Amino acid sequence: xxxxxxxxxxxxxxxxxxxxxxxxxxxxxxxxxxxxxxxxxxxxxxxxxxxxxxxxxxxxxxxxxxxxxxxxxxxxxxxxxxxxxxxxx
Numbered sequence: 001x002x003x004x005x006x007x008x009x010x011x012x013x014x015x016x017x018x019x020x021x022x023x024x025x026x027x028x029x030x031x032x033x034x035x036x037x038x039x040x041x042x043x044x045x046x047x048x049x050x051x052x053x054x055x056x057x058x059x060x061x062x063x064x065x066x067x068x069x070x071x072x073x074x075x076x077x078x079x080x081x082x083x084x085x086x087x088x089x
Contacts, residue, residue: 026070031078035064035071038085045088053084 027035039061046054060081064071073081 026067026072029069031073032069034085035061035081038081038088039064041088048087049084053087056080057084 038057042057042061049057060073060077
């Protein structure tokens with residue numbers, strides 16, 4: 001394994017701080033309310049979801065029940081939630 005240059009090390013540190021700052025943010029009230037609504041309506045449209053969508057939503061909602069507003073989701077996860085929500089809500 002090669003040693004990092006100072007420039008590479010500085011970049012890595014900046015990226016770690018940037019990632020950490022993004023991850024420290026939990027759910028906004030709007031996203032919390034959206035997941036609450038999704039949770040209350042998911043059973044009505046369950047059969048319309050694919051197996052992978054069902055597994056994803058189950059996982060997200062399980063974490064949501066556990067963490068509440070402390071739940072941290074990436075932008076990509078929100079994209080998937082939004083697509084699935086279109087089938088449910």
